Amino acid sequence: MKVLCFCALLVAGITAIQVDYFEFPAAMVQTQKPTGEYIMDYDGNERYHVDLDSKSVVWTLPGLEKYISFEVQGALNDINILKYNLDLLMKRSKYTPAVSVPPIGKVYEKHPIVLGEPNVLICAVSNIFPPVMNMTWLKNGEKVDVGVSETTFLPSQDHSFRKFLYLAFIPTSDDIYSCQVEHWGLEKPSRILWDPETPPVQSETAETVICAVGLFVGFIGIIVGAALIIKGMRLKAQRMRRGN
Template sequence: MKMKLLLFLCSVLWTSADGSAPVLHEDLAMTGCSDSDGEKMFALDAEEIWFADFKKGEGVYPQPPFIDPIRYQEGVYESAVANQQICRTNLQIRREAMKGTPLKRDPPSTPMLYTRDEVELGEKNILICHVSGFYPAPVNVSWTKNGQKVTEGTSINVPYPSKDSTFTQISRLDFIPQLGDIYSCSVEHPALTEPHTKIFDVELNNPQPSVGPAVFCGVGLTIGLLGVAVGTFFLIKGNECS
């Protein structure tokens, strides 16, 4: 497997308002490349705010528009494309310098698999497969539904660097939960001898809605009967003393 070189540029910003104590913010710019693909991403306080989609040939703002995301000046995507050639030149230099050096490999932790919203049968939702703790980047994430491979409605973000020099990636699957459906998220990485797989069973992860109200009413009825019994006891004792 050919080594993938990732280059990082981080800067720290301090801001203050009305003479108050400075607030620490972390501004991250990441450039990465291999022989076949590349990455360019900007983040603020661990939130991805822009990345270059070299397959579609455009820059992407992943945050929803209602939060008024930061916008960059024109030409930022073209600059990212130009930097890819510089990155690949540096990649060749590093390959020659590190020839014969064993590549560090950290396997990813077991993926976390959860839904974006509370499960409601028949309502659109998103399954999220969260993978962290791996090096080098990226991981390969695949999805299945009832044992069949699924590609439609899937997406994955660019690898995000952690402070311990490992990476995190999040893959998503658009789905409509139905009772009995079983989904899986499988993660492949050079440091793994076999994929890490996590299962999501719609039936098991969606308790019957009647259970909650039934338990609540049962507890309420028990407390009510207990109150009546205690009141009757003191009423009888009061009559005996009079």
């Protein structure tokens, strides 16, 4: 698999000693099947990517295509240019292989955790190079396929890449979730355990049920107590009559 990357640096407001502002657009081509794609990244944010299998443009933000136009053929032309430049660079380096870098990952939740309420887990992995990696969600040690989605490889300004894996789930007090990462920079697959920063709280539904049960038990207690008081008063009245 070849990974092609073209980066352009646009600098504005340059003086002899200071750079006030710079822009960092980057184009990256991933030729690995079945997820081959051409990505246009701008200042660390993906604008769009071209799915090389379906030959279609996928916009990151819905509606962005109203303001920016891009044709699939343009991506194919850029790929040919990138391949030509890559071949030149590989020859100059005498085909020196790239060094695999260990990725860095963490797992966190999208919203504060409430037991029984739907939420999303996010596995964020950075410092990826080369951008060839497998990411898998595990629930209690078993692979999870339902509710899973992921991003493409997103270029960073240090020429490494980032990637995000998502999992829609309903948190409980017993289930353990982890994100497994497989990469050439790792001696063996790495598992990143999800450890909530704040203790999960009961959902409003659960709290409502607990309150309802408590009120019901209290109400029953009042009825039983009143019945015992009335019974006691009757017994006392009967004893007084017998004494007279």
